[in-house]
Amino acid sequence: MDSLLSLRVFAAVADARNFSVVAERLGLSAAMTSKHVQHIETQVGARLLNRTSRNVSLTEAGTIYLAAVRPLLEGLDEVGARLAQSTIDPRGTLKISLPVWLAEPGFVRMLAAFQARHPAVTFDLDLSGRQVNLVEDGYDLALRVSPALDEGLIARRLTEISFLLVASPHLLDRIGRPRQIGDLTGAPFLAYSPVSVGGRVRLGLGPNAPETRMHPVLQSANETVLFQAALEGMGVAIMPHLAARPYLAEGRLERLLPELSPPTVGLAAIYPERSYLPAKTRSLLDFLAGVEGFGGSTYLA
Structure with a gap:
Protein backbone atom coordinates (compact mmCIF):
# COMPACT_ATOMS: atom_id res chain seq x y z
CA MET A 1 0.00 0.00 0.00
CA ASP A 2 1.20 3.53 -0.81
CA SER A 3 2.27 4.92 2.58
CA LEU A 4 2.38 8.51 1.34
CA LEU A 5 -1.18 8.24 0.06
CA SER A 6 -2.18 6.66 3.37
CA LEU A 7 -0.72 9.66 5.21
CA ARG A 8 -2.68 12.05 2.99
CA VAL A 9 -5.89 10.07 3.57
CA PHE A 10 -5.35 10.07 7.33
CA ALA A 11 -4.75 13.84 7.40
CA ALA A 12 -7.80 14.48 5.21
CA VAL A 13 -10.05 12.32 7.41
CA ALA A 14 -8.68 14.00 10.54
CA ASP A 15 -9.58 17.41 9.08
CA ALA A 16 -12.98 16.45 7.65
CA ARG A 17 -13.95 14.19 10.56
CA ASN A 18 -15.70 12.03 7.99
CA PHE A 19 -14.58 9.01 5.96
CA SER A 20 -17.28 9.28 3.28
CA VAL A 21 -16.50 12.91 2.43
CA VAL A 22 -12.80 12.13 2.03
CA ALA A 23 -13.49 8.99 0.00
CA GLU A 24 -15.59 10.97 -2.48
CA ARG A 25 -13.05 13.81 -2.67
CA LEU A 26 -10.11 11.47 -3.35
CA GLY A 27 -12.01 9.09 -5.61
CA LEU A 28 -11.66 6.14 -3.24
CA SER A 29 -14.17 3.71 -1.87
CA ALA A 30 -15.16 4.06 1.78
CA ALA A 31 -13.58 0.67 2.48
CA MET A 32 -10.27 1.67 0.86
CA THR A 33 -10.25 4.97 2.74
CA SER A 34 -10.60 3.05 6.00
CA LYS A 35 -7.83 0.64 4.95
CA HIS A 36 -5.42 3.53 4.36
CA VAL A 37 -6.00 4.83 7.87
CA GLN A 38 -5.61 1.31 9.29
CA HIS A 39 -2.34 0.99 7.36
CA ILE A 40 -0.93 4.04 9.11
CA GLU A 41 -2.18 2.88 12.52
CA THR A 42 -0.49 -0.47 11.97
CA GLN A 43 2.77 1.25 11.04
CA VAL A 44 2.86 3.47 14.14
CA GLY A 45 1.36 0.83 16.45
CA ALA A 46 -1.36 3.10 17.87
CA ARG A 47 -4.98 4.01 17.24
CA LEU A 48 -5.08 7.46 15.65
CA LEU A 49 -8.82 7.97 15.12
CA ASN A 50 -11.85 7.24 17.25
CA ARG A 51 -14.65 6.01 15.02
CA THR A 52 -18.34 5.89 15.87
CA SER A 53 -21.38 5.61 13.67
CA ARG A 54 -21.88 9.37 13.93
CA ASN A 55 -18.46 11.00 14.07
CA VAL A 56 -14.70 10.64 13.78
CA SER A 57 -12.24 12.26 16.18
CA LEU A 58 -8.51 12.22 16.81
CA THR A 59 -7.11 10.20 19.67
CA GLU A 60 -4.33 11.71 21.76
CA ALA A 61 -1.82 9.76 19.70
CA GLY A 62 -3.57 10.89 16.53
CA THR A 63 -3.29 14.54 17.56
CA ILE A 64 0.45 14.16 18.18
CA TYR A 65 0.98 12.24 14.95
CA LEU A 66 -1.02 14.69 12.81
CA ALA A 67 0.97 17.64 14.21
CA ALA A 68 4.18 15.85 13.20
CA VAL A 69 3.20 14.78 9.68
CA ARG A 70 1.23 17.83 8.55
CA PRO A 71 4.34 20.03 7.98
CA LEU A 72 5.89 17.18 5.99
CA LEU A 73 2.84 16.85 3.74
CA GLU A 74 2.58 20.61 3.28
CA GLY A 75 6.29 20.74 2.44
CA LEU A 76 5.90 18.03 -0.19
CA ASP A 77 2.93 19.87 -1.69
CA GLU A 78 4.88 23.13 -1.80
CA VAL A 79 7.93 21.53 -3.44
CA GLY A 80 5.74 19.73 -5.94
CA ALA A 81 4.00 22.98 -6.86
CA ARG A 82 7.33 24.79 -7.24
CA LEU A 83 8.77 22.05 -9.41
CA ALA A 84 5.65 21.92 -11.54
CA GLN A 85 5.84 25.69 -11.97
CA SER A 86 9.53 25.49 -12.91
CA THR A 87 8.63 23.32 -15.89
CA ILE A 88 6.35 26.12 -17.13
CA ASP A 89 8.02 29.40 -16.14
CA PRO A 90 11.78 29.87 -16.63
CA ARG A 91 13.34 30.45 -13.24
CA ILE A 161 31.54 28.32 -36.42
CA SER A 162 34.14 29.31 -39.01
CA PHE A 163 37.74 29.55 -37.87
CA LEU A 164 39.52 32.42 -39.64
CA LEU A 165 43.21 32.96 -40.24
CA VAL A 166 43.98 36.47 -38.91
CA ALA A 167 46.93 38.73 -38.13
CA SER A 168 47.48 42.34 -37.10
CA PRO A 169 48.17 44.95 -39.82
CA HIS A 170 51.58 45.86 -38.39
CA LEU A 171 52.67 42.21 -38.43
CA LEU A 172 51.58 41.94 -42.05
CA ASP A 173 53.38 45.18 -42.87
CA ARG A 174 56.51 43.48 -41.56
CA ILE A 175 56.22 39.97 -43.04
CA GLY A 176 54.07 40.77 -46.06
CA ARG A 177 50.49 39.91 -46.93
CA PRO A 178 50.17 36.35 -48.25
CA ARG A 179 48.71 35.80 -51.72
CA GLN A 180 48.60 32.02 -51.33
CA ILE A 181 48.89 29.62 -48.43
CA GLY A 182 52.49 28.77 -49.24
CA ASP A 183 53.46 32.38 -48.47
CA LEU A 184 52.77 31.64 -44.80
CA THR A 185 55.38 28.90 -44.53
CA GLY A 186 57.62 29.73 -41.56
CA ALA A 187 55.52 32.72 -40.49
CA PRO A 188 55.19 33.33 -36.72
CA PHE A 189 52.21 31.36 -35.44
CA LEU A 190 50.10 31.53 -32.28
CA ALA A 191 49.15 27.90 -31.69
CA TYR A 192 46.12 26.63 -29.79
CA SER A 193 47.83 23.68 -28.14
CA PRO A 194 44.88 21.22 -27.97
CA VAL A 195 44.57 21.37 -31.77
CA SER A 196 47.67 22.74 -33.46
CA VAL A 197 50.74 20.51 -33.49
CA GLY A 198 54.10 21.72 -34.73
CA GLY A 199 52.64 24.73 -36.54
CA ARG A 200 50.81 22.64 -39.16
CA VAL A 201 47.68 24.45 -40.37
CA ARG A 202 45.07 23.07 -42.77
CA LEU A 203 42.44 25.37 -44.23
CA GLY A 204 39.37 23.28 -44.84
CA LEU A 205 38.44 19.62 -44.49
CA GLY A 206 39.47 16.51 -46.35
CA PRO A 207 42.79 15.18 -47.61
CA ASN A 208 43.03 17.76 -50.40
CA ALA A 209 42.58 20.82 -48.19
CA PRO A 210 45.49 23.29 -48.58
CA GLU A 211 47.91 23.41 -45.70
CA THR A 212 51.12 25.01 -44.57
CA ARG A 213 53.53 24.82 -41.66
CA MET A 214 54.23 27.97 -39.68
CA HIS A 215 56.64 28.60 -36.82
CA PRO A 216 54.95 28.54 -33.38
CA VAL A 217 56.18 31.48 -31.31
CA LEU A 218 53.52 31.10 -28.62
CA GLN A 219 51.52 28.04 -27.66
CA SER A 220 48.64 27.95 -25.18
CA ALA A 221 45.32 26.28 -24.42
CA ASN A 222 43.92 29.69 -23.44
CA GLU A 223 42.34 31.44 -26.41
CA THR A 224 42.33 34.85 -24.71
CA VAL A 225 46.14 34.89 -24.52
CA LEU A 226 46.37 33.91 -28.18
CA PHE A 227 43.90 36.61 -29.25
CA GLN A 228 45.75 39.31 -27.32
CA ALA A 229 49.06 38.16 -28.76
CA ALA A 230 47.55 38.41 -32.25
CA LEU A 231 46.48 41.99 -31.55
CA GLU A 232 50.03 42.77 -30.40
CA GLY A 233 51.44 41.46 -33.66
CA MET A 234 53.24 38.44 -32.25
CA GLY A 235 51.99 36.08 -34.92
CA VAL A 236 49.23 34.68 -37.10
CA ALA A 237 46.25 33.22 -35.21
CA ILE A 238 43.19 31.11 -35.98
CA MET A 239 40.09 32.67 -34.41
CA PRO A 240 36.38 31.77 -34.38
CA HIS A 241 34.54 34.26 -36.54
CA LEU A 242 32.35 35.39 -33.65
CA ALA A 243 35.43 36.41 -31.68
CA ALA A 244 37.33 37.85 -34.66
CA ARG A 245 34.46 39.92 -36.08
CA PRO A 246 34.76 43.08 -33.91
CA TYR A 247 38.55 43.24 -34.37
CA LEU A 248 38.18 42.84 -38.13
CA ALA A 249 35.55 45.59 -38.20
CA GLU A 250 37.84 47.92 -36.23
CA GLY A 251 40.81 47.18 -38.48
CA ARG A 252 42.87 45.81 -35.61
CA LEU A 253 43.07 42.44 -37.39
CA GLU A 254 42.99 41.41 -41.03
CA ARG A 255 41.67 38.16 -42.43
CA LEU A 256 44.23 36.22 -44.44
CA LEU A 257 43.46 34.34 -47.65
CA PRO A 258 39.69 35.05 -47.58
CA GLU A 259 39.27 33.26 -50.90
CA LEU A 260 39.99 29.93 -49.17
CA SER A 261 37.12 28.24 -47.39
CA PRO A 262 37.80 28.35 -43.63
CA PRO A 263 37.57 25.27 -41.42
CA THR A 264 34.02 25.12 -40.08
Missing part, protein backbone atom coordinates in the same frame (compact mmCIF):
# COMPACT_ATOMS: atom_id res chain seq x y z
CA GLY A 92 16.43 29.52 -11.27
CA THR A 93 20.16 29.51 -12.00
CA LEU A 94 21.51 28.28 -15.33
CA LYS A 95 24.96 26.79 -14.87
CA ILE A 96 26.68 26.80 -18.26
CA SER A 97 30.12 25.81 -19.54
CA LEU A 98 31.31 28.00 -22.44
CA PRO A 99 34.40 28.31 -24.61
CA VAL A 100 36.57 31.27 -23.65
CA TRP A 101 36.05 32.98 -27.02
CA LEU A 102 32.37 33.53 -26.26
CA ALA A 103 33.39 36.12 -23.65
CA GLU A 104 32.72 38.86 -26.20
CA PRO A 105 30.24 41.76 -26.36
CA GLY A 106 27.75 40.25 -28.78
CA PHE A 107 27.24 37.10 -26.74
CA VAL A 108 26.98 39.04 -23.46
CA ARG A 109 24.34 41.33 -25.00
CA MET A 110 22.45 38.21 -26.03
CA LEU A 111 22.49 36.90 -22.45
CA ALA A 112 21.32 40.30 -21.23
CA ALA A 113 18.42 40.23 -23.69
CA PHE A 114 17.40 36.76 -22.52
CA GLN A 115 17.62 37.75 -18.84
CA ALA A 116 15.54 40.88 -19.48
CA ARG A 117 12.89 38.63 -21.01
CA HIS A 118 13.13 36.10 -18.15
CA PRO A 119 14.18 38.05 -15.02
CA ALA A 120 13.71 35.01 -12.74
CA VAL A 121 16.65 33.30 -14.49
CA THR A 122 20.24 33.97 -13.42
CA PHE A 123 23.52 32.73 -14.91
CA ASP A 124 26.52 30.89 -13.50
CA LEU A 125 29.08 30.80 -16.34
CA ASP A 126 32.28 28.77 -16.51
CA LEU A 127 34.69 30.04 -19.16
CA SER A 128 37.73 28.26 -17.77
CA GLY A 129 38.13 26.22 -20.94
CA ARG A 130 38.21 22.95 -19.03
CA GLN A 131 36.18 19.97 -20.23
CA VAL A 132 33.58 19.74 -17.48
CA ASN A 133 31.46 16.71 -16.65
CA LEU A 134 27.94 18.07 -16.97
CA VAL A 135 26.28 15.47 -14.76
CA GLU A 136 28.89 15.15 -12.01
CA ASP A 137 29.63 18.90 -11.88
CA GLY A 138 25.96 19.91 -11.95
CA TYR A 139 25.87 21.88 -15.21
CA ASP A 140 22.61 22.54 -17.03
CA LEU A 141 24.29 22.74 -20.42
CA ALA A 142 27.51 23.46 -22.30
CA LEU A 143 28.25 25.12 -25.62
CA ARG A 144 30.90 23.09 -27.43
CA VAL A 145 32.40 22.68 -30.87
CA SER A 146 33.59 19.17 -30.05
CA PRO A 147 31.77 16.51 -32.12
CA ALA A 148 32.23 13.84 -29.43
CA LEU A 149 29.62 13.47 -26.68
CA ASP A 150 29.94 11.84 -23.29
CA GLU A 151 27.53 9.01 -22.58
CA GLY A 152 24.14 10.18 -21.33
CA LEU A 153 24.28 13.57 -23.09
CA ILE A 154 22.27 14.95 -25.97
CA ALA A 155 23.09 17.85 -28.28
CA ARG A 156 21.14 20.50 -30.11
CA ARG A 157 23.05 21.93 -33.06
CA LEU A 158 22.92 25.72 -33.05
CA THR A 159 25.16 27.05 -35.81
CA GLU A 160 28.39 26.66 -37.74
CA VAL A 265 32.77 23.19 -37.05
CA GLY A 266 29.28 22.88 -35.64
CA LEU A 267 28.53 24.63 -32.35
CA ALA A 268 26.12 22.60 -30.23
CA ALA A 269 24.31 23.04 -26.96
CA ILE A 270 24.94 19.89 -24.96
CA TYR A 271 22.94 18.91 -21.91
CA PRO A 272 22.20 15.87 -19.74
CA GLU A 273 19.45 13.65 -21.06
CA ARG A 274 16.35 14.21 -18.95
CA SER A 275 12.71 13.21 -19.20
CA TYR A 276 11.64 16.74 -18.26
CA LEU A 277 13.91 19.55 -19.40
CA PRO A 278 13.63 22.54 -17.01
CA ALA A 279 11.94 25.58 -18.49
CA LYS A 280 15.05 27.71 -17.88
CA THR A 281 17.14 25.39 -20.07
CA ARG A 282 14.52 24.87 -22.73
CA SER A 283 13.86 28.63 -22.99
CA LEU A 284 17.54 29.46 -23.43
CA LEU A 285 17.94 26.79 -26.10
CA ASP A 286 14.96 28.19 -28.00
CA PHE A 287 16.31 31.72 -27.59
CA LEU A 288 19.75 30.76 -28.93
CA ALA A 289 18.15 29.02 -31.89
CA GLY A 290 16.35 32.27 -32.75
CA VAL A 291 19.48 34.45 -32.88
CA GLU A 292 21.72 34.69 -35.91
CA GLY A 293 25.00 32.99 -35.21
CA PHE A 294 22.88 30.73 -33.09
CA GLY A 295 20.31 29.69 -35.66
CA GLY A 296 18.02 32.66 -36.22
CA SER A 297 17.65 36.15 -37.60
CA THR A 298 19.74 38.77 -35.79
CA TYR A 299 22.85 38.25 -33.68
CA LEU A 300 23.14 40.99 -31.07
CA ALA A 301 26.62 42.29 -31.96
